[in-house]
Amino acid sequence: xxxxxxxxxxxxxxAMSNFGFFDLxxxxxxxxxxxxxxxxxxxxxxxxxxxxxxxxxxxxxxxxLVVGTASLGxxxxxxxxxxxxxGGRLIRKFGASxxxxxxxxxxxxGLSNDDxxxxxxxLRIPTREAxxxxxxxxxxxxxxxxxxxxxxxxARAVRETRRATAAELSRIEELFVGLLKDSGYSQPAxxxxxxxKVRRLLRxxxxxxxxxxxxxxxxxxxxWKLGRPA
Amino acid sequence: xxxxxxxxxxxxxxAMSNFGFFDLxxxxxxxxxxxxxxxxxxxxxxxxxxxxxxxxxxxxxxxxLVVGTASLGxxxxxxxxxxxxxGGRLIRKFGASxxxxxxxxxxxxGLSNDDxxxxxxxLRIPTREAxxxxxxxxxxxxxxxxxxxxxxxxARAVRETRRATAAELSRIEELFVGLLKDSGYSQPAxxxxxxxKVRRLLRxxxxxxxxxxxxxxxxxxxxWKLGRPA
Numbered sequence: 001x002x003x004x005x006x007x008x009x010x011x012x013x014x015a016m017s018n019f020g021f022f023d024l025x026x027x028x029x030x031x032x033x034x035x036x037x038x039x040x041x042x043x044x045x046x047x048x049x050x051x052x053x054x055x056x057x058x059x060x061x062x063x064x065l066v067v068g069t070a071s072l073g074x075x076x077x078x079x080x081x082x083x084x085x086x087g088g089r090l091i092r093k094f095g096a097s098x099x100x101x102x103x104x105x106x107x108x109x110g111l112s113n114d115d116x117x118x119x120x121x122x123l124r125i126p127t128r129e130a131x132x133x134x135x136x137x138x139x140x141x142x143x144x145x146x147x148x149x150x151x152x153x154x155a156r157a158v159r160e161t162r163r164a165t166a167a168e169l170s171r172i173e174e175l176f177v178g179l180l181k182d183s184g185y186s187q188p189a190x191x192x193x194x195x196x197k198v199r200r201l202l203r204x205x206x207x208x209x210x211x212x213x214x215x216x217x218x219x220x221x222x223x224w225k226l227g228r229p230a
Numbered sequence: 231x232x233x234x235x236x237x238x239x240x241x242x243x244x245a246m247s248n249f250g251f252f253d254l255x256x257x258x259x260x261x262x263x264x265x266x267x268x269x270x271x272x273x274x275x276x277x278x279x280x281x282x283x284x285x286x287x288x289x290x291x292x293x294x295l296v297v298g299t300a301s302l303g304x305x306x307x308x309x310x311x312x313x314x315x316x317g318g319r320l321i322r323k324f325g326a327s328x329x330x331x332x333x334x335x336x337x338x339x340g341l342s343n344d345d346x347x348x349x350x351x352x353l354r355i356p357t358r359e360a361x362x363x364x365x366x367x368x369x370x371x372x373x374x375x376x377x378x379x380x381x382x383x384x385a386r387a388v389r390e391t392r393r394a395t396a397a398e399l400s401r402i403e404e405l406f407v408g409l410l411k412d413s414g415y416s417q418p419a420x421x422x423x424x425x426x427k428v429r430r431l432l433r434x435x436x437x438x439x440x441x442x443x444x445x446x447x448x449x450x451x452x453x454w455k456l457g458r459p460a
Binding site: 088125126134139149151155 | 248272
């Protein structure tokens with residue numbers, strides 16, 4: 001809706017491209033802003049396909065769900081306002097089968113009451129009450145991220161590399177214990193407790209197989225330097 | 231890390247303020263960029279407190295968790311890479327008790343291998359593989375949103391206004407049925423089925439109490455115009 005700043009149009013388009021949304025519709029963009037934006041870095045594919053409309057009603061004519069964005073500052077809002085976490089979930093569900101529009105107001109004035117009346121409901125990004133108003137390009141990025149984020153990913157562990165086996169750990173343990181003995185860190189009287197200390201230390205390190213090999217190499221070199229056959 | 235564009239510094243600071251993060255640390259910002267950024271709209275509180283460092287090691291010296299940001303394009307990465315959904319969850323948990331740093335690279339070069347080696351693990355925003363690279367300010371906004379987003383909100387229904395009661399619906403039903411009769415829409419023979427049709431129609435509308443009152447007023451006026459005492 002009536003964006004004034006070419007950087008903002010470009011930034012919105014770039015975020016769309018980042019997250020895989022390609023249908024940008026501009027309502028009454030300032031001509032200069034629109035011309036300048038067309039060359040925005042990384043947003044060309046989206047900007048080339050962008051369509052320009054005279055009014056919001058035309059822009060969303062083929063959409064079955066129209067969601068506006070608004071800050072809570074506007075207490076007079078008559079619309080249901082959903083936080084992005086909840087609203088995003090609804091849009092993901094609905095958007096799978098029906099065309100959905102996400103409407104952002106101009107940087108300066110937001111959405112007019114007339115624009116709002118064309119929206120089914122409103123989305124609110126959970127910003128601080130003391131500083132609610134987001135930059136347009138950033139607001140677009142945050143909303144689209146919510147739409148593509150995969151809740152199942154939150155529960156998934158990192159794709160782990162193989163962990164070190166007990167045999168690999170005990171090879172390190174031997175080298176380590178030998179070094180501590182040769183260096184005078186452990187005395188015969190404390191050798192047993194030192195070994196247990198090293199063993200626990202190694203487990204807490206939670207070594208991957210690759211890192212275990214690195215450690216083994218380093219410790220072997222130290223042992224060689226201290227005159228112990230590896 | 232070495233941001234070049236004052237707009238990007240300002241945008242990052244604004245997103246921080248939006249989402250309630252106030253500790254901005256800049257590593258070797260270009261002097262001009264840094265001076266210009268200080269006046270960025272809505273970011274003054276963050277920029278005034280920002281600290282400048284000569285290297286990443288100094289900047290994160292007091293942090294117990296250092297998380298870098300990276301795109302998958304860099305296949306040589308030796309670090310565990312977590313998608314933002316999963317990584318954000320870890321940071322929320324960890325950050326509650328320990329100082330955590332989120333590290334963003336310069337717009338042009340990202341993070342160097344030296345910088346990366348100071349990170350415990352890396353965060354990846356789930357952008358399209360064909361267009362991974364995000365604008366700096368937008369990447370900051372998306373990451374911070376993930377940190378403040380409340381998973382419980384996703385399940386929460388909109389704070390509903392009171393729904394219309396059955397009595398309010400049947401008042402509308404009466405008015406509606408009367409209008410359909412007076413206008414010739416329903417005939418005596420079909421009056422019963424028309425009433426059921428209206429009843430189901432009203433339930434599907436899922437009216438709030440306020441909207442029920444609006445409907446009642448409008449239908450009353452129409453009934454009055456058609457000569458039926460309301």
